[in-house]
Amino acid sequence: MIQSNDDTDLATDTRGHAANGKGPSGARTIRVRIKRADSHGKNVRWEEFKVDLPSAGERDGAINVIACLQQIASNPVTVDGTRSTPVTYESGCLEEVCGSCTMVINGKVRQACSCLVDDYAPNDGDLITLEPMSKFPVVRDLWVDRSRLFKALASVKAWVPIDGTYDLGEGPEETPDEQQTRYKLSTCMSCGCCLEACPQYTLEEDESKFDESFVGAAVISQARYFNMHETGATMKKQRLDTLAGPGGINNCGNSQNCVKVCPKEIPLTESIAAMGRSVTLHRIKEFFSGR
Amino acid sequence: MVTPSAQQRVIVVGGGLAGLAATIRIAESGMPVDLFSLVPVKRSHSVCAQGGINACNKIARQQGYSEYEHFDETLYGGDFLQHQPPVYEMAQWAPKIIDLFDRMGVPFNRTSEGQRALRLFGGSLYKRTHFSGATTGQQLMYALDEQTRRYEAEGKVNKYEFWEFLRPLMDDQGVCCGIVAQDLRTMQIRAFRGDAVVMATGGPGLVFGKSTNSVMCTGAAASRCFQAGAKYGNPEFIQVHPTAIPGADKLRLMSESARGEGGRVWVPAKKDAEGRWQPHPESGRDPRQIPTEERWYFLEEKYPAYGNIVPRDIATREIFDTCMKGFGVGGGNMVYLDLSHKSREELETKLGGIIEIYRKFVGEDPVEVPMKIFPGVHYSMGGLWTQYSPNRKYDEIAKKLREINDPIEARNLPVQKRNNEILQRNYEIDQQIADLRDKGGSDDEVQKLEDSKQTPEKLEPYVSLADLHGKDALPVGMDPDAPNNMMTNIPGLYAFGEVNYQYHGGTRLGANALLSCTFDGLFCGRSVVNFVRERAHTPAASLPSSIFDKGVEAEESRMKQLVESSGGENPYEIAKELGLEMTASSTVIKTGPRLEQSLNKLEELRDRYSRISLSDSGFWTNQNLSWARAVGDMIALADPIVRGGLAREESRGSHYRTDFLGRDDSRFLKTTVAEFDASTGRSKISFEEVERGLVGPRVRDYSTTKKSKAQVPAPTSADDPKQSPRVSDPNADVSGARDVRAPGDSEKVSS
C-alpha cells in the first residue's frame, strides 16, 4: 500500500528504463569538445569537458547531448581543470519537435536533443564535437541567429489569408491523400538543418541583404504547402513572384543535400521540383499577359 | 464602440497557443500588440502537444453527444472544482475553434470521405478528439504562428523574441500599465508600456525537476506576477500523466492518444490458486513471449466501463500502485503500454509522431514491442487566479437549480462524510492485510479483515441544467462583452492558457488544454480589447516615466545581486533538489506529514538560494543568470503548491491524500486561493466558493456507466474487484452516471 511517493523513491526512481540499448552497459566517461565564441567571430575557441555517464542499470533512460550540456553547466570545468562558464545553446522541447537545438555534431548538422551519446560516443574516452551552425551569425557559443529564416517565411507569405477569426464554418474539404502530403510538409520546424547543408545557402550577417539572399529549401517547401491549400492558393501569384525573383528558386543548384539532412524527412527536392515547375509556368503566363 | 487611441497598445507575454490566439484576436480588432517570448514563438512549448483537441462534432452529435456533454464530462473529470460558466462557454465554442483551425489550413487527419477524423480520448466514451497525426499541438501552433506572422508583416504585431518577462508594472491606482523585460542576447533591461498585459506563459513543470514540459516551463513568469500581488488558484492541483518515458533530461510523453487508439496497459502477472494476481516470477522477460493469460490488464479489469481511457489521475495512481506492489516490469518502475496488436499503417498515420519519439529515444519499435512507460509530471490545473462575468441567464437559472439541489446536497453531505470514514477505515484495513501477507498470515485472518470492510452508501442524484432546460445552448456561459474575463485581481493584468486556473478543476481531461488555451485567446482576447477601449484610467502612454524607471532599477539591482553574490551555492543543484522534493511530496500521493517536511526543505532551499554563486558573471547572453533568477521564483511558487496541498484535507481529482481519502464537499468544494505575503516571502492560503449553479457535484466513478457499450477492449479476466481494491474514490454512485452510448466507428482513415 502506498503511503508516500518517496517510500520507495517511486516517483523519482526510474532507473533501468531502456536507454537505446546500443551502447556498452558499464559506466564511462566521454569527452565533449565545444567550439565557443562570445559573439560572431569574437574570442572563438575550443573547450573540452569530461562527462560521466552512469552504467545502463543506473540510468534514467536515454542520455542525449543536451543532458551532457546540462551536466557541464552545473559544473563547467574543462579537462585541463580551468573553471569556465556554462555553454550557451538553444533548447526547448527536448523531443525534436521545436527545432531549437540544431547544431553541428561530429561534423553533421542535427538536433542535439535527439542525439544520443550511445550512438555517437559508445566507448570510454570517446569524443563528441559540438559546433554552431556556420550559415547563421553566432549569438554566443552554440546559439545562432536564425531570424533570416523567419523573415524569408514572411517574404513568401507563408500563411492562409483567412477572413479573420469569426465563426465562418469549416475549411475546404480534402482527401486523406492530400492531407497526408500537406501534413508531411507542415511538420517543418524551421530548424535550419537543410540550410546548413545547402551549398547555395551562405552566411549573411547584413539584415538589409536578407531579401535578396537565397530563401533556402525549407521556405520553398512552405510556399508549396500554402499553394496546395484552397484558400492559401489565392496568394499563389505573390509567392511565385518572390520565388521567381532574387534569392528565389533559381539559386538552388539541385545538389540535394537538404533532403538528406532534414530530421522530419520532408520531401524537399520534390517541393523544389514542384515549385520550379510552378515558377516556370508562372513566368510564361506573365510573359504572354504582356507584363 | 470607441476607436482605440493611436497610443493604446496591448502587451502579450507568451507565444504559445494562448498567447498567439490572443495576439491574433487583439490585432484583428485594430489594437497593436507587443508580443514577448523567451524563445521564437514558433518554438513555444505548445508544439509538444501530441494527441488532439476536443470538440463536439457531427458524428458524435448524432450519437447523442453535444456541447453540453462535453461541458459535463469536463466538470466530472475535474471533480467539480471548476467554475461552471467558463467551462460551459468553452464547450460551446469548441466546434467553432476546430472550424477556425480548419480554415487556417491545419492538416487534420481525414476520413476516406474527406471529413475530419476523430479519436477516443480519456474521460469520454465518444470520439470527439480532432487530431493531426500525433503532433496536433505543433500543427495548431504553426497555424497561429503563420497568422501572427501575417499581422507582423502588416505592422500590427511587434515581436520581442528572446525577451524575458521580469515583472508586471502597476500605476498608483494599482492598474497594470506595462512590464519590465530583458533582452536575453544583450541583457538589456527595459520597461514597456501597455494598456493591458496578457500573461500566457504556460505551466510550471520544471518546479518538479523533470517533467514532460519544455525547458522554458519554469513557472517563473507566473511566480513573478504572484509575488507582485496576483492571486494564485488551486496551486496543489498538478497532473501527473500516466504514460511517459523517462530520460536523463526530461520525461517524454507517450500521448493518451495511444490508449485512445486502442493501446492497452498491462504488467506480467500470474494468478495464484485463489485466482488473485501475483507478480510474475519472470516479469523482465521479452514481453512478446508472455502469453495472454499472464498479462494483467489492470485498468480494463478495474474500470470495465472506461478501461484504458480512465482520466489521468486514476490511471496514474493505478500504475503507481501496481509498481508499488511489485508488479512493475522486471521489478522496476515501469508497465507496458501495448500497441503491438495494431496495424503498422494505422499506427504510422495516426500516431506517427509519438512512435517516432519512442523509436528515437528508446531504440525499440512500438509497432513490434510493447512500450515501457511510467507516470511523469505533466500539467498544472492551478494557476493565476482569474475572474469572469457570467452571461445574462446564468444567475436566474443557477438560482433555480440551487434551490432544488441545495436540499439534496444537505442530505448528501453527511452521507459523504460517513463514506469518507469508511474509505479511510477500508484503506487502513488494506494496509493491515498487506502487512499480514508480508508476515505470512493465514488466509482466514486475511478474509476476516476483508469481511470487516464496509461498503459506502449511495448518494442522491442532483438535478442538472439539462434536466430542466435540455442540452441546447443557453446564455449561461461567460458574458462575451465583459472586460474582466480571465483578468487577474490586478486590473488590466490577464492570464490566458495553462497559466490560469480555470476550466480543468481537479484534473484536466486529455485534449482539453489546447482547447482552453485557444479559447482563452479568442474569447477573452475580446475582453482585453473592451477593457482597453473603455479604460477609465490614465493611458499607459501618458503615465510618468518614474513608474517604469523604478521597475527597471529594481530588476537591475536584482540582476546585480545575483551576479555579485558569492556564497558558493549552485543554482543547478538547488533546482535539482527542489524538483526531487516536490515530486516526492506533491504529486501522486500526498500526506500531511510529508508536506510539512517539504515546507522545511523549502526553508532550507530558500536560505541556500540567498547564497548562490553564478559560474558566469558576464553581461552578454548569460543563460546562467536567467536560469538562476528563475530558480528563486520556482521556490516561491513551490510554496503555495505545498501549502495548498497541506490545507486541502481531502482527496479530489489529482490531489490525493492518503490521510484524507474521499472528497469532502462541505469543506473543500472550494477554490484554493494563495496570496503572496511580501513581508515573509511565504504564501497565505484561503478558500473561496466555486460557481457551480448548473450541474450538481455527483460522485466521480469511472468503473461504471449506465449503458456502457464503449469501444474499449474487453477485459481479459473478470476478477472480483475486491481482490484489487481501486486506489481511486470507490464511492460508487451509479445513479449519477451519465447515459452514454457507444460511438460507432463510422470513420475510416486511409493512409
Ligand SMILES: Cc1cc2nc3c(=O)[nH]c(=O)nc-3n(C[C@H](O)[C@H](O)[C@H](O)COP(=O)(O)OP(=O)(O)OC[C@H]3O[C@@H](n4cnc5c(N)ncnc54)[C@H](O)[C@@H]3O)c2cc1C
Ligand atoms: C508533451 C505534452 C503533450 C501534450 N499534449 C496535449 C494534447 O494532446 N492535447 C491537449 O489539449 N493538451 C496537451 N498538452 C497540454 C498543452 O500542450 C499545454 O497545456 C499548452 O500547450 C499550454 O499552452 P500555453 O499557450 O498556455 O503555453 P506555452 O505553449 O507553454 O507557451 C508559453 C509561452 O510563454 C513564453 N514565456 C514563458 N515564460 C516567459 C517569460 N518569463 N518571459 C517571456 N516569455 C515567457 C514562452 O516562451 C512561450 O512562448 C500537452 C502537454 C505536454 C507537455
Ligand code: SF4
Ligand atoms: S537542392 Fe537546392 S536547396 Fe537543396 S541543398 Fe541543393 S542547392 Fe540547397
Ligand code: SF4
Ligand atoms: S525542411 Fe527539414 S531541415 Fe529544413 S528547416 Fe524544415 S524541418 Fe528543418
Ligand code: FES
Ligand atoms: S529541443 Fe526541441 S528540437 Fe531539440
